[in-house]
Amino acid sequence: MHDILNDTIASAPLWAIVVTGVATLLVHAWDEKSDKPVFWIALAGIGVSAVLTIWRAPVAGTAYSGMLKTGGAASAWTLLFLVATLLTLFIAWDSLGKAAAPRGEFTILVLFAVAGMIPFSAGNDLLAVFIGLEILSVSLYTLVGLTRRRFASNEAALKYFLLGAFAGGFFLYGIAFLYGAAQTTNIEDIARRFAQSNFPVLFLTGSALLLVGLAFKTGAVPFHMWVPDVYQGAPTAVTTFLITGGKAAAFGAFVTVFTMTLGHASARFAVVIGVLALCSMVFGNIAAIPQTDIKRMLAYSSIGHAGYMLIGVQTASVEGAGGVAFYLLSYILTSTGAFGVVAAMENEQGEGTRIEDFAGLGYTKPLLGALLSLFLFSLIGIPPFSGFFAKYYIFLTAIEHGDLWLVLIGVATSVVSLYFYLRVMVVMFFRQPGENQPVPEAGAWTMIAVVLSAAGVIALGLFPGTVLDLITSVF
Amino acid sequence: MTFPGILSIVIFLPAAAGVVLLGFPRRHREAASWFSLGVSCAVLVLSIHLFTRFDSGRSGMQFVEFIPWVSSLELGYRVGVDGFSLLLVLLTALLTPIVLVSSWKSIAVRVPMWNFLILIMETGMIGVFCALDTFLFYVFWEVILIPMYFIIGVWGGEKRVYAALKFFIFTMAGSLLMLVAILWLGWYASTLPGGRFTTDVTRLFEIARTLPHGAAVWLFWGFAIAFLIKVPSFPLHTWLPDAHVEAPTGGSVILAGILLKMGTYGLVRYNLQMFPALAVEWAPFFAILGIVGIVYGALVAMVQTDAKKLVAYSSVSHMGFVLLGIAAMTTEALQGAILQMVNHGLSTGALFLLVGMMYDRRHTRMIEDFGGLARVMPVFATVFLITALSSIGLPGLNGFVGEFLILLGSFRSPILGTPVYTAIAASGIVLSAVYMLWMYRRVFLGTVPSEAVGEMRDLDRRETGLLIPLVLLIVWIGIYPNTFLAKTSSFSRELTNTLISVRDSSVLRPSGVDSTNTNNP
Structure with a gap:
């Protein structure tokens, strides 16, 4: 009894989200039009969870017989998810409201997705990781298909589901191999036996299969097929969630499973993940060039960013893990900002996301135009924005680790x-608005999210020290 | 040292004013312009104060400030000036208000945005010259890209999108190489016994000399390519004519007047001071780049039909002189190169302003569209003549002093070892007389080709006012350059002494092999 109580306290952030999720589900089941209470309950739940996360952060340990990591690094990941979720909810309130999409269901599903993200990224046992992955994935499949009547949304959901289920199968198969080799599903035990093993074929096979599942979730080349279609087809609010929370969860799991544990067991992974990073950077950044839709362009660019983060993952070092977490924080803020502006540009049918549609935005809506430019500059990695420091730190850890080749590829890409980021600014500032171009109306919540993100991007860019030290101290 | 010291105020005042400007109500466009002008004048006054308080007898950095920034990575806000950077800070502070005044009428749309961008850029430019931390240097270096990109793209000519993009991609490609070099150098510091990752320039000066030769070559070129693109040196100069032709007048003045100097500044500060042995080794190569630039720029300038393009190519030629002066590595040549950076900022800046004034009146820059302007606009013609002669290097004006010092220094340079470079470079002066005077003849002498040209009005008070300081300085430096040379003499002497001693020691032994033990920090 005492154990259960302690475990529950240690994993309180997760419980706060689960309870909020169930509560919102009940409230919404009671009254179908209760979007607003559901929204407020969700915000409160996220706030409580964030406070609990910070409270538990100094005490790193495990809960439920070593199934879950709590405190420490797990807190860092949880906070990232909460930031992403909070900003996404703000944007979704306006954006889904405009499209007359079910906001209540969205909020509930997002909360359940977070309930999956936490064990996915902080699992100490492959079963916990897998359960987290499934909770997260099922919520995301549903979210992608949220706007039932839109063909693109349906297509994206189906595509994501089929490919995702396939990748999930790989992941499970990998767990089976590792269990066969190590007779345990505890990640640290597996890593220990792996390192001692004379004949690590089973370990290698199992890990490689795990790698496929994780690389799929992060959207790294060559497991990226779903990314452009899903990111473009999903409602913008959902895309925001996928690109921020979804990516953070995937990298959290990647770091927990590989960088911190299995990565130490064999140096072979560094090369494999390095090649994934290389392919992602090259492909993502080149394939983004011919895109005409900003959501699709940002989707391809997200593949490139996955590549940059994988550079940090493959170093299998504390600095690398901290670098990835910092990069994610910067990327979450930047992406929610950028997608917030995109969401404001959309009309009721989800149209208006072609890059052409942004013509003259810098003059019709100077604030939105300036903020979108700020986010794009941060994505390029230009100081004084956070994206620059994130890249700088990742490159630095890679150089310390002796991976100059990856840094050079990163710089070249x-x-x-x-080319493609600046093109958006060309359209926004160097062209006049078209004749019957709709002038976007950004809702108040969207503006809050976008301005908060911008403040974060600038603050992290100018004074990255404190946050960086905090992040690196927990790994 | 308490923060903010005077140097920090000079650096950040423009940016702070720029942020204030964002809060200006949209109706008060005039107020925004006056406010920016006031701030940039305040910066000018402060930097003159800096200039007078600067002790030219002391060597090393002055007005040094340091605040830890990201302490776990040893990144710091480290700034300071020596005579070399001081002159460039002063040049920046001088040209910014002039640019603001010059664009008073010609920039008619989005005025607050223009002012905002110019002010942000001023912070970036002064920051580049004052940064004593490689990370900080890189941040300022990149900060400049964004405003310049918008200046070309928003107010530029017809092919502005292409020109802005080309400018951005060229510069960024170079600076990212520099970023890798900065990271590698910092990491190298951490591999030394007891060392930590660092970006402190003064420490890196020592540390870089202990680098093994192979690694040092890569780092040297990582820096050098970034700077050569910015100079721009042949064959990396192709972005410059496009950027100049498309940029609005104010943008061109800043681009030619200051941004190009960031390239030569970087070459001296990083390539020469940090890697003296390699700089000596590669000096002939840089000298060749310099003279190719001189001759090529001049020849291409000669055949231009567009006055602005002519001035743009003359920049390539003049910056070639600076490059030669840097490569010669004698005190005279280096002094000349530094002075020539300032000279080029003044005279080319003035030339771009003057061409811009022609364009404002006739909306063309084609040389053939003008003629006989000396009769129509006598004041304008006089100022133009002075500036053109300064650009050619007429004794008594500033260009002569710089070019003469460079030629003298490179002629006697023990590092170049042959006067051939000087001989070829001297031909550049002749060529510059050809293209400048020929343009002058076609534009100002002869018959007035059309009624419209005949009705061009002479300079108004605003235009005269903004040219006066430039002309005064052109004459001042021409007659008494010592005001400025005195500030940089100790810097130049020390740097050339280091270079010569490095050369002498590397004659005795292969460079960089056993210096590891002697120079360990």
């Missing part, structure tokens, strides 16, 4: 990325 950053130059390539200039």
